[in-house]
Amino acid sequence: SQQGEEDPQALSIQEGENATMNCSYKTSINNLQWYRQNSGRGLVHLILIRSNEREKHSGRLRVTLDTSKKSSSLLITASRAADTASYFCATDTGTASKLTFGTGTRLQVTL
Amino acid sequence: NAGVTQTPKFQVLKTGQSMTLQCAQDMNHNSMYWYRQDPGMGLRLIYYSASEGTTDKGEVPNGYNVSRLNKREFSLRLESAAPSQTSVYFCASSGSGTSAHNEQFFGPGTRLTVL
Numbered sequence: 001s002q003q004g005e006e007d008p009q010a011l012s013i014q015e016g017e018n019a020t021m022n023c024s025y026k027t028s029i030n031n032l033q034w035y036r037q038n039s040g041r042g043l044v045h046l047i048l049i050r051s052n053e054r055e056k057h058s059g060r061l062r063v064t065l066d067t068s069k070k071s072s073s074l075l076i077t078a079s080r081a082a083d084t085a086s087y088f089c090a091t092d093t094g095t096a097s098k099l100t101f102g103t104g105t106r107l108q109v110t111l
Numbered sequence: 112n113a114g115v116t117q118t119p120k121f122q123v124l125k126t127g128q129s130m131t132l133q134c135a136q137d138m139n140h141n142s143m144y145w146y147r148q149d150p151g152m153g154l155r156l157i158y159y160s161a162s163e164g165t166t167d168k169g170e171v172p173n174g175y176n177v178s179r180l181n182k183r184e185f186s187l188r189l190e191s192a193a194p195s196q197t198s199v200y201f202c203a204s205s206g207s208g209t210s211a212h213n214e215q216f217f218g219p220g221t222r223l224t225v226l
Binding site: 004031033040041042043044045048088090092098099100101102103104 | 115144146151152153154155156159169170201203213214215216217218219220
């Protein structure tokens with residue numbers, strides 16, 4: 001079963017706007033990671049946030065984590081057409097470095 | 112560095128045929144993984160190998176076998192393919208096996224169709 005559920009399933013915005021996607025999970029975690037998948041490609045790691053962190057930034061990415069609500073959000077600021085992709089959250093529960101992936105958010109950024 | 116490589120990129124099988132998907136990484140990672148991705152879904156873990164010489168079942172292991180041939184290579188075998196195994200298969204690896212640094216690196220995928 002999926003540990004993480006992303007919301008929304010699909011998001012369409014214009015270039016320059018911000019994109020926010022959310023992830024909810026079910027069990028306690030050691031860390032939560034976000035990945036991007038371009039169409040037809042493998043996943044690429046974007047950012048990792050540990051369970052004792054509340055917010056993390058990397059370039060135009062901002063991730064928050066609320067362990068009390070078992071949820072995380074990924075904000076992409078000033079989006080570009082090249083940000084068009086699917087975004088997945090993945091949770092690490094500390095079992096042999098396994099990750100459990102959510103169902104993903106498909107982001108479309110139009111010019 | 113090639114990262115994680117997978118062969119083949121595409122494969123069509125008939126029901127009942129067998130095949131092996133190959134995966135290799137050149138990052139000296141300890142852990143390797145096999146996932147399947149079905150349309151509109153996230154990745155589901157088939158098998159993983161936390162370190163050379165060990166393999167363990169993931170969420171959906173039925174119908175598959177794996178071999179961790181050495182530290183670099185981790186293969187996935189379908190002994191008798193079924194249409195339900197039509198999917199995109201991804202191999203991944205990660206370094207230390209500790210939660211602090213276990214980001215995974217993915218291969219480009221193998222698109223398998225079983226008729």
